[in-house]
Amino acid sequence: MKPATPLCLLFDCDGTLVDSEILLAEVMGDILPEFGLPFSARQYMDEFRGVRFQTIVQTLEKRFQTLAEDAFSQLEAGMRARMEARMRAELVAIPGMVAALEQLSSHPKAVVSNGPERKIRCALESTELGHHFADKLFSAYTLNVWKPDPELYRKAAAAMGHVPQQCVVIDDAAVGVEAGLAAGMHVIHLNHFPNEELTPEGAIGIHHASELPSAIARLNL
Structure with a gap:
């Protein structure tokens, strides 16, 4: 056979x-409010696990306010850098x-x-x-x-x-x-x-x- x-x-x-999900949740919970988009680590875990980062930001923009021009690229670069540092240290x-x-x-x-x-x-x-x-x-x-x-x-x-x-x-x-x-x-x-x-x-x-x-x-x- x-x-x-x-x-x-x-x-x-x-x-x-x-x-890595809790690390990402914490990084997003820190950086998104810095750009005027209210967010928490718990919110990521409850609503956005696995979702594309751009989609998360666009959803928050609809709820709160639109980012200034070129702000998304700065936000994403900052998020990626912080996340990589956390991953290399803690993952x-x-x-x-x-x-x-x-x-x-x-x-x-x-x-x-x-x-x-x-x-x-x-x-x-x-x-x-x-x-x-x-x-x-x-x-x-x-x-x-x-x-x-x-x-x-x-x-x-x-x-x-x-x-x-x-x-x-x-x-x-x-x-x-x-x-x-x-x-x-x-x-x-x-x-x-x-x-x-x-x-x-x-x-x-x-x-x-x-x-x-x-x-x-x-x-x-």
Whole structure:
């Protein structure tokens, strides 16, 4: 009997591979008010996890006030610089993810993120996870398409040489889960907040990275 071809695993980065969401929330909670846009770390975690930074700023502009000309570029540059410094000093992998990746060594893998490629590389370098992905990194900023648009995951799958049905999206944020389902892929929702968030129909919900290898093994049958 011919063994099953290993599924291609497409990992989100922030909140899925690395525990960066609270760092990003704190950085945004600090810098956005400096530009006249009221914001808190809690607000990021409750409303904007995984959402493109420009979209967050545009939403806040509609609620409060429009930024002055050229202010967005200054705001984004400041946010990126502060975030990189925090990541290099404080970032750790999501609990259980190192062991899970080692158990999944036979699967082709890529990182598919709404963040810039520099941020992805910083995250993988800071947590020493990069060797698991052989430089297969797909950034929304490079491909010019952002989750929840499913095209980001579709483009990553095509570049990896796999059809959607042979791919598994692993994502913690609603925008990523939505994108994976719309792309026609298997989706595993790493749900860090099971008392607050529901896993959408069609996705597999897990609460800890240690559950990931067995969830993928069941899909690979």
